Amino acid sequence: MTDRRAARSEDRTAAIMRAALELARESGYAKLNIEAVAARAGVGKHTVYRRWPSKGLLFLDSLLTVxxxxxxxxxxxxxxxxxxxxxxxxxxxxxxxxxxxxxxxxxxxxxxxxxxxxxxxxxxxxxxxxxxxxxxxxxxxxxxxxxxxxxxxxxxxxxxxxxxxxxxxxxxxxxxxxxxxxxxxxxxxxxxx
Amino acid sequence: MTDRRAARSEDRTAAIMRAALELARESGYAKLNIEAVAARAGVGKHTVYRRWPSKGLLFLDSLLTVxxxxxxxxxxxxxxxxxxxxxxxxxxxxxxxxxxxxxxxxxxxxxxxxxxxxxxxxxxxxxxxxxxxxxxxxxxxxxxxxxxxxxxxxxxxxxxxxxxxxxxxxxxxxxxxxxxxxxxxxxxxxxxx
CATH class of the missing domain: 1.10.357.10 (Tetracycline Repressor, domain 2)
Known part of the structure; x- marks a missing residue:
């Protein structure tokens, strides 16, 4: 990856994790879903699924990274x-x-x-x-x-x-x-x- | 209650709890449901619901009583x-x-x-x-x-x-x-x- 592409990918990862935490906090864990996280972060849902196969892992990773x-x-x-x-x-x-x-x-x-x-x-x-x-x-x-x-x-x-x-x-x-x-x-x- | 009716009610309770344990063991907790327990025990589902409002409480009670x-x-x-x-x-x-x-x-x-x-x-x-x-x-x-x-x-x-x-x-x-x-x-x- 070029530096610029790596930076964009990092931004995207940060945006997805932020969106997951925001949505979890707003609506609770039961209503958290990857489609909504992708929409809030402005990325395609496959971008999220590629890294986090389930919402549980996405939520945990987001919580701990922050x-x-x-x-x-x-x-x-x-x-x-x-x-x-x-x-x-x-x-x-x-x-x-x-x-x-x-x-x-x-x-x-x-x-x-x-x-x-x-x-x-x-x-x-x-x-x-x-x-x-x-x-x-x-x-x-x-x-x-x-x-x-x-x-x-x-x-x-x-x-x-x-x-x-x-x-x-x-x-x-x-x-x-x-x-x-x-x-x-x-x-x-x-x-x- | 007469003695005979009390005995019948105890039998029914025991049969329900036995059925809950059998079905949990056979099919796992996710598939356990009160309708199936009632059918296995030969009672109406309202008889089960009257005493146990959820399958979680029925399962726990059955497990501990036995x-x-x-x-x-x-x-x-x-x-x-x-x-x-x-x-x-x-x-x-x-x-x-x-x-x-x-x-x-x-x-x-x-x-x-x-x-x-x-x-x-x-x-x-x-x-x-x-x-x-x-x-x-x-x-x-x-x-x-x-x-x-x-x-x-x-x-x-x-x-x-x-x-x-x-x-x-x-x-x-x-x-x-x-x-x-x-x-x-x-x-x-x-x-x-």
């Missing part, structure tokens, strides 16, 4: 504070309207559609897991984590209680709740003698 | 062993075919349909939470649990990592995985000095 920094975990030297900061950023993005209900719909769709489940894992969960484990490894090397803590569980243990609350009991996930979960996970359920 | 014991947590005096036994029973029931995919579909529907979410909580999650907290309270009184463990998080912390794996990464939830999660939760992430 909010990429939410994936990053800082390293200030205090692992609890750093996890807290990143989890609260994710909770602010995904746990509240309008994105909360939209993300909930997407996870719902992942229960029926293996392609959406795979996309969710590839695009969001796996990179997030890698960043979480990398941060936990540093903490372990610095003696801030139990030396036998099972790093392979890091993501499930840290995120699981929040997903349970978000998806199952469907109660609000607040910063205070994040604090309580982190306190309980770091302290452990067993008494310290 | 498997009621899975909700119980034993008390042998060893809280980790007791939790392990109950969680493994639930994992055996809900984590494997045919019930695993059916339960996943139900949770997926709870993301779009507040009535299904409410029914899931009322019928399954809340009773399970009460039993879990009651068992943890006994353990706390016996000094088997950290005295400051936040009991209000008991269900989310114990179930969350397993739901995360079941619903999000969609990897198999094995007994070995349950052991690893319980070990990590009881030990805590912070080093013990």
């Amino acid at each position: 909010n990429e920094p939410v994936l990053d975990i800082p390293d200030t030297g205090d692992v609890v504070a750093d996890l807290r900061r990143q989890i609260c950023a994710a909770v602010d993005l995904l746990g509240m309207p309008p994105w909360g209900p939209l993300y909930r719909d997407l996870v719902g769709e992942a229960q029926h559609d293996p392609a959406v489940a795979a996309g969710l894992n590839e695009r969001f969960i796996r990179p997030q897991t890698e960043k979480t484990v990398a941060r936990l490894e540093v903490a372990k090397a610095q003696g801030q984590l139990a030396p036998d803590f099972d790093l392979g569980l890091g993501m499930a243990i840290l995120s699981g209680p929040l997903y349970f609350t978000f998806l199952i009991t469907q109660e609000p996930v607040t910063h205070d709740y994040v604090d309580r979960v982190l306190d309980a996970l770091f302290a452990g359920m067993r008494p310290r003698h | 498997n009621e014991p899975v909700l119980d947590i034993p008390d042998t005096g060893d809280v980790v062993a007791d939790l392990r036994r109950q969680i493994c029973a639930a994992v055996d029931l809900l984590g494997m075919p045919p019930w695993g995919p059916l339960y996943r579909d139900l949770v997926g529907e709870a993301q779009h349909d507040p009535a299904v979410a409410a029914g899931l909580n009322e019928r399954f999650i809340r009773p399970q939470t009460e039993k879990t907290v009651a068992r943890l309270e006994v353990a706390k009184a016996q000094g088997q649990l950290a005295p400051d463990f936040d009991l209000g998080l008991g269900m989310a912390i114990l179930s969350g990592p397993l739901y995360f794996t079941f619903l999000i990464t969609q990897e198999p939830v094995t007994h070995d995985y349950v052991d690893r999660v319980l070990d990590a939760l009881f030990a805590g992430m912070r080093p013990r000095h």
